[in-house]
Amino acid sequence: MRRNRLLLTAVFGPYGIKNRYAESLGMQMELLNNQITRMQGVHSPRQAYWTFPLYLLAENISVETTVLDFPSWRDFKKELARGYTHVGINFIVPNVLKAKRMAEYVRAHYPDTKIILGGYGTIIPDLQDYVPHDALCKGEGVRWLRAYFGEDTEAPVKHPALRSPAYAYLYGAKGRPSGAILMPGVGCENGCKFCITSHQFNKQYHSLLPTGEDMFNACVKIESELNERGFTILDENFLKQSRRAQDLLAVMTERGKPYVFDIFSSAEVIKKFGADFLVRLGVRMIWVGVESKHNDHDKTRGIDLKKLFAELQSKGISVNASTILFHDHHDRKTILEDIDYVIGLGSDFIQFMNYTPLAGTQLYRELDAENRLKDIPYRHQHGAGELFFTHPHINDRRDHVRYLRNAFRKKYLKDGPGVLNLGITAIRGYQSALEGHRKRQAEGMTWDQEALRYVKSATPASDRFMELRLKMMKRIAENARPMLVPAWVFAPNRRQRLKARLAMTMYREVLGPSDFKQRMISAVLVVTGAVEKVRILLSSIIGREGVVHQPHSRIERYPERVPMQEHDSIRDQAVVSRPINDVLQASYRSAEEQAGN
Ligand code: SF4
Numbered sequence: 001m002r003r004n005r006l007l008l009t010a011v012f013g014p015y016g017i018k019n020r021y022a023e024s025l026g027m028q029m030e031l032l033n034n035q036i037t038r039m040q041g042v043h044s045p046r047q048a049y050w051t052f053p054l055y056l057l058a059e060n061i062s063v064e065t066t067v068l069d070f071p072s073w074r075d076f077k078k079e080l081a082r083g084y085t086h087v088g089i090n091f092i093v094p095n096v097l098k099a100k101r102m103a104e105y106v107r108a109h110y111p112d113t114k115i116i117l118g119g120y121g122t123i124i125p126d127l128q129d130y131v132p133h134d135a136l137c138k139g140e141g142v143r144w145l146r147a148y149f150g151e152d153t154e155a156p157v158k159h160p161a162l163r164s165p166a167y168a169y170l171y172g173a174k175g176r177p178s179g180a181i182l183m184p185g186v187g188c189e190n191g192c193k194f195c196i197t198s199h200q201f202n203k204q205y206h207s208l209l210p211t212g213e214d215m216f217n218a219c220v221k222i223e224s225e226l227n228e229r230g231f232t233i234l235d236e237n238f239l240k241q242s243r244r245a246q247d248l249l250a251v252m253t254e255r256g257k258p259y260v261f262d263i264f265s266s267a268e269v270i271k272k273f274g275a276d277f278l279v280r281l282g283v284r285m286i287w288v289g290v291e292s293k294h295n296d297h298d299k300t301r302g303i304d305l306k307k308l309f310a311e312l313q314s315k316g317i318s319v320n321a322s323t324i325l326f327h328d329h330h331d332r333k334t335i336l337e338d339i340d341y342v343i344g345l346g347s348d349f350i351q352f353m354n355y356t357p358l359a360g361t362q363l364y365r366e367l368d369a370e371n372r373l374k375d376i377p378y379r380h381q382h383g384a385g386e387l388f389f390t391h392p393h394i395n396d397r398r399d400h401v402r403y404l405r406n407a408f409r410k411k412y413l414k415d416g417p418g419v420l421n422l423g424i425t426a427i428r429g430y431q432s433a434l435e436g437h438r439k440r441q442a443e444g445m446t447w448d449q450e451a452l453r454y455v456k457s458a459t460p461a462s463d464r465f466m467e468l469r470l471k472m473m474k475r476i477a478e479n480a481r482p483m484l485v486p487a488w489v490f491a492p493n494r495r496q497r498l499k500a501r502l503a504m505t506m507y508r509e510v511l512g513p514s515d516f517k518q519r520m521i522s523a524v525l526v527v528t529g530a531v532e533k534v535r536i537l538l539s540s541i542i543g544r545e546g547v548v549h550q551p552h553s554r555i556e557r558y559p560e561r562v563p564m565q566e567h568d569s570i571r572d573q574a575v576v577s578r579p580i581n582d583v584l585q586a587s588y589r590s591a592e593e594q595a596g597n
Pocket of ligand 1: 189190191192195196197198236237266289299
């Protein structure tokens with residue numbers, strides 16, 4: 001009998017370029033530029049994220065497996081020729097035609113090879129008519145794949161050591177990607193009616209790293225392999241598993257390891273934990289769902305979001321608020337009111353996204369029952385274009401594109417570049433944490449792990465962990481500092497120029513004058529930023545919203561993990577600054593997942 005050999009692959013490139021298989025708008029393999037810092041031109045950090053689940057799956061089965069990430073069509077064909085019994089294709093809904101081409105090619109040239117489809121694309125109701133396949137990987141993928149190959153589904157999950165992003169540019173300068181990802185679990189119990197990540201897992205949470213100790217051990221492993229201490233936690237609602245988050249902080253404190261995290265969490269759990277806990281935990285950026293000022297979600301009900309965000313930011317935690325446009329209650333007046341409302345919350349970043357009824361969600365079922373779903377090709381279902389349901393008030397597709405684009409533009413003009421906001425939050429947080437620490441030490445206060453606050457202690461001791469945390473916070477602020485100069489030079493208006501100057505003053509007061517290295521990095525970013533501005537202009541002449549970057553293809557073979565193919569090429573590239581990327585590693589979320597948390 002032929003030994004099983006599995007190829008796990010992402011869809012083929014190029015990405016973000018309109019062709020026979022996919023659209024351009026909203027379809028770059030980027031999060032920030034696609035849906036958070038869109039319309040911020042040269043200030044928009046550019047990062048693409050690897051297809052993380054493929055590595056997790058490969059790490060956790062004993063079948064000989066190859067991961068092929070961001071392949072070209074040629075890479076895909078070449079890899080198939082090595083001979084596989086199974087091919088797993090991961091895709092999202094708007095990439096269905098790419099998955100179709102790949103699956104049809106496999107059927108035509110390797111008829112004995114089984115095709116497994118995975119990813120959010122598998123929610124397509126009539127998928128069988130589009131993409132030939134033998135199995136659909138649904139639900140939590142590790143257990144599913146182990147069961148498929150007859151392996152132990154309950155064996156402990158091994159976490160891959162994965163550096164991300166695939167590429168990183170800031171003000172046109174290419175940097176060395178840094179930061180790592182953690183995938184502690186999938187699904188969310190909150191069940192917001194539009195949320196595919198919750199409905200995909202039947203409104204249940206599935207742990208991959210169930211305890212704080214498990215998470216800590218994964219961090220230690222990744223640090224030892226990649227020398228990374230900053231992690232993006234890919235968990236829809238990380239703080240919802242309260243005990244695990246508390247235990248993670250307890251273990252970090254006990255071992256004296258202050259890792260740094262970017263997380264997704266809903267407002268009600270953030271409020272429950274409080275900003276002091278999050279500072280100690282090392283949360284640098286938090287993604288919070290706002291959705292709409294009229295929303296009736298439990299997660300935001302009764303919470304003063306403006307106050308909550310202001311408190312988080314004052315303590316050094318950058319906030320990315322996410323919100324949905326084209327709710328049913330939005331007409332031409334109220335949609336603008338909602339946009340103003342969310343901008344008025346003063347977060348560092350905002351994700352705007354058009355309301356997207358994905359199959360499997362309650363929203364989809366409701367609209368289906370009301371006969372309001374429109375027959376829009378799947379390739380257009382990415383959340384940045386035409387609505388694929390009949391809206392009660394706004395039904396011109398040009399409006400769907402325009403309101404969204406204008407919302408991003410409005411945020412940019414009012415609050416300035418996201419990277420500037422991030423820099424301001426970092427220095428304010430460091431200053432306030434330092435002052436707070438000194439005051440508490442003087443007053444004999446200590447951290448109470450269970451009460452989640454500082455309390456007066458009969459036996460006060462030096463807060464060694466907070467001292468380590470302060471060093472990390474200082475480094476985060478120092479790393480953000482070089483961005484202030486290009487943020488000032490390329491500011492969109494007088495108000496933002498002034499904001500950048502005030503930020504520079506704040507940094508000088510807290511940290512003293514910039515050092516030589518920081519000044520050099522700023523100078524380089526101004527030069528590369530000027531070149532990037534020209535490139536953006538040229539791109540607009542050929543009808544693109546900005547410069548389109550393509551990630552490198554990457555191959556890894558398991559169980560004997562072969563060094564990453566793309567490493568050599570990355571080493572050869574001009575490396576401007578690792579610190580630049582340290583402050584910019586950001587959480588990945590596909591357009592599919594909409595305005596979560
Ligand atoms: S939108 Fe956020 S809080 Fe709501 S179900 Fe999804 S992940 Fe959970």
